[in-house]
Amino acid sequence: MAQQNRFTGGPDYAPLSPESLPAWLATAGGSAEVLGGGVDDWAVREVGDGNLNLVFIVEGPAGSLVVKQALPYVRLVGEGWPLPLDRAWFEWLALSTQAELVPDRLPRLHHFEAEQAAVVMERLQPHVIMRKGLVDGVVYPDFADHVATFMARTLFFTSDLAMLAGEKKRLQADFCHNTELCKITEDLVFTDPYRIAELNRWTTPQLDDVAARFREDAALKVAVQELKWAFLHQAEALIHGDLHTGSIMVTTTDTRVIDPEFAFVGPIGFDVGAVLANLFLAYFSQAGHATHGDDRVAYETWVLETAGAVWTGFEARFLELWRSQGRGDAFSADLFADPAAAAALEAFRTTTMRRLFGDSLGFAGAKMVRRILGLAHVEDLERIADPDRRALCERRALAMGRQLMLGRRGLSSMAEVLDLARMQRAETRP
């Protein structure tokens, strides 16, 4: 896989359209067989609502497919912000790697074409983007279990705990070239919300005071940039890189993770933190969605408990894999065969999980703040029409995010973190 050319987007590259797509798709791997019928029988609509790409749903007599195509610029901003097409290749490489580890948690992959920077994959049905479900108050009882498994397996098996160094370095070398997408994170998550930046936006004037305070918060700026430094150099595992609830499609019984175009070999806590951050944002937004008939109190409890279960599930599964399948070059198994060494290694595993817990909380905090003070916001909060009401939810989330970044090494359990969330939730200062 890694041998394939990563220089995506050939001379015949052109953004696909509902008109041009069927003819292209007829030659794309086994797509025609999945759809059934002929080119004229396929109905195409563009449904991309993300920030970067074109997404088409194609329906035929026998089945349907999704086609995702990279655009040479950031869709959210426009042609003034160019972005390389090779992100489609990195997405495909990440999907292919993950597919070997958690096939049930991804869409089935059908085809990749470098020339058009396009991926053809399973249309997930009746799945919805999880963020929408969280805004609508839908309970997903298996989500914590599914996403914990996804993270534990993809992160463990691409770390030095499971891989031989030479294999891991080859993977790392490939993803070292995914720099422009990493730079989006470096700027938008770790830097811009803490300085005057043209692209920043927030609920104004309600949050002007807190936005200004964050820009002057010396300890917080050190903390967020320390996290950025870890993002830049802590090459622990192949991470998804953008694992928010908009990159997860769900039903009440199924969970699939999509869109790993930000993937690279980075810190494990960044993925775990992304899931936690987006659950915390969902939690703090519920008060804004409450109506007379639906106070959302039970739902926010479920969201918070789910955040807790995501961490505890991840921790348990990661530890279980490390104990049973730690065949990588880190902690060479033959040094730890005797009982005393095995016990010492087990103690080190506990220390490592606490360190990963702190990393995850810090990254979660950074990802909460950026969704409120930075460029890209989330529907959980944007859907709250009344700006005063929205600002109150956002203020609570910002305070939580700040405490996670500053307190990440002191918080000793998920129970303590959930208490912190409940305390912030009770804050009524406008």
Add this chain to the structure above:
Amino acid sequence: MAQQNRFTGGPDYAPLSPESLPAWLATAGGSAEVLGGGVDDWAVREVGDGNLNLVFIVEGPAGSLVVKQALPYVRLVGEGWPLPLDRAWFEWLALSTQAELVPDRLPRLHHFEAEQAAVVMERLQPHVIMRKGLVDGVVYPDFADHVATFMARTLFFTSDLAMLAGEKKRLQADFCHNTELCKITEDLVFTDPYRIAELNRWTTPQLDDVAARFREDAALKVAVQELKWAFLHQAEALIHGDLHTGSIMVTTTDTRVIDPEFAFVGPIGFDVGAVLANLFLAYFSQAGHATHGDDRVAYETWVLETAGAVWTGFEARFLELWRSQGRGDAFSADLFADPAAAAALEAFRTTTMRRLFGDSLGFAGAKMVRRILGLAHVEDLERIADPDRRALCERRALAMGRQLMLGRRGLSSMAEVLDLARMQRAETRP
């Protein structure tokens, strides 16, 4: 530079010899001009005493040169241990990167030829391999200053503190392919000395007990493998990767660093620890070189003080560069312009130097142990003919190495570390 083909060793590759070398050298860059005269006027001798390569000194009427050529196997072990020729390319890439940062601390570079996996460079004269000078009891008054500057500049300017992320990731991608040389370190430094391994050797039977104890030391095995994990994933800066006193050529007024073929983007403390380890080994070996006319007491004091000065010099220079030239993507300068943020960042710098100190001590400990219980030993100790006398020196060094690995987070200053060395030096248990 990074664009050049790293696939070194073409179809016409053949080990050079004193007979074949002049004809090749006549076509190698400006070599003929440096040497003067013609092919028949050049005297060639092979002088390689390292573990991996051929090294020739070529003398002509006008000047002399060194040619270093990679062999397709480990010279120390033989053809049964193959090793890729592309290490010559990684060496050249590292030398070229370092030459921009510390031109005075390297040999001048003349030519690289991929086909023959060979580098042509300045012949350093009257320089000697520093390790030989340390065995002979020669004082190098400027060494600490020179090597501290070499490390501070090469490590700072290739870290995220100085580089933009995209540039650093390109460098990192190139060196991610230098996996086979990294594997030598992973195995021989961090793993083999702590298990039964065919290539291990030590002064036997004198050290049989301590070798056995190290293989059963649960805490030590966790510590050394934790360091290995950091070596595998902590991509802080372009490190030399093999910075012992056999990779340094000196006079009493000059210092040059050679042989960076183990270079990759790894932990800063690995280079600093290598220098410290080899000075500590030199320190503990002096008692073995003492004679009636030369007790080496003053010299061992100088060696130990030099180790102290290497750390304090490195720390001061690295901090100075960070304060004055921190233009990288980590700790974006515009977030720390106000006095409160600047003060918070300065406090974080102190914390970071303490962390790097602990990393360096840990790596130093690992590198001391491997030179006594592993495959590759050092002349400092090997030159002590009497095995009982040698074993006493080695036992002290092993105890120090172990304490550095286990105590690396608790040791708070270099003064404390030097006291520890003096205490071990006084140990007389045979």
